[in-house]
Amino acid sequence: MRLTDQQVDYISNNLKLYGLKNQDLKEDILDHICSYIEQAEDITFDQAYKNAIQQFGGYLHINQIQRETNAQLYFKSSKNRKRLLSILQLITAMLIATGSLFKIMHWPYATVLIFIGFICLILLTLPLYFYNKHKDQSLKYQY
Structure with a gap:
């Protein structure tokens, strides 16, 4: 046909x-x-x-496929967000630790490294951390 x-x-x-x-x-x-x-x-x-x-399996099964697809897409994006968060945490910790070492050793640029580390923590790492927490909570209520 x-x-x-x-x-x-x-x-x-x-x-x-x-x-x-x-x-x-x-x-x-x-x-x-x-x-x-x-x-x-x-x-x-x-x-x-x-x-x-x-x-x-009927329209109900098609809707189930839709929900499963949405969940898989969410988990994929969640995995990427968690990977990004881990990288940002590592960079932030390295900046603050290196800046602290420079400060202890009285080397130049210690204050700059610590400042950049805390800016990275405040503007990038913490918001992404709380956004991940929020998305994880919303997923628990959704499914």
């Missing part, structure tokens, strides 16, 4: 109507449904569409 543009739009609108918001996921599921319908022979479009939705 060959699908028309109106039928593809109908499927796309139904996916949007049933709460599929992630555009990439919507396109993937639309592609799978269209491929399934095009493979069906000797069946009307409506029947092939119902069968394709049943293959996915």
Whole structure:
């Protein structure tokens, strides 16, 4: 069976109507449904569409796929934020420790190193730390 543009739009609108918001996921599921319908022979479009939705487990299962995809995207971004936070913590600690060593040894630029270390701590490391905490708490309430 060959699908028309109106039928593809109908499927796309139904996916949007049933709460599929992630555009990439919507396109993937639309592609799978269209491929399934095009493979069906000797069946009307409506029947092939119902069968394709049943293959996915119905609209509730499609919404579950949406939630799982969102969770995976969140965990990926969370992992990147935690990696960035670790790097910032290391840089901050190195700046403050090096500045303190320079201060103890009475070497030049000690005050500058300590100052930059504390600026990095106050403006970068602490806000990112609290942002990570906030996002982790919001995820616990969401799932």
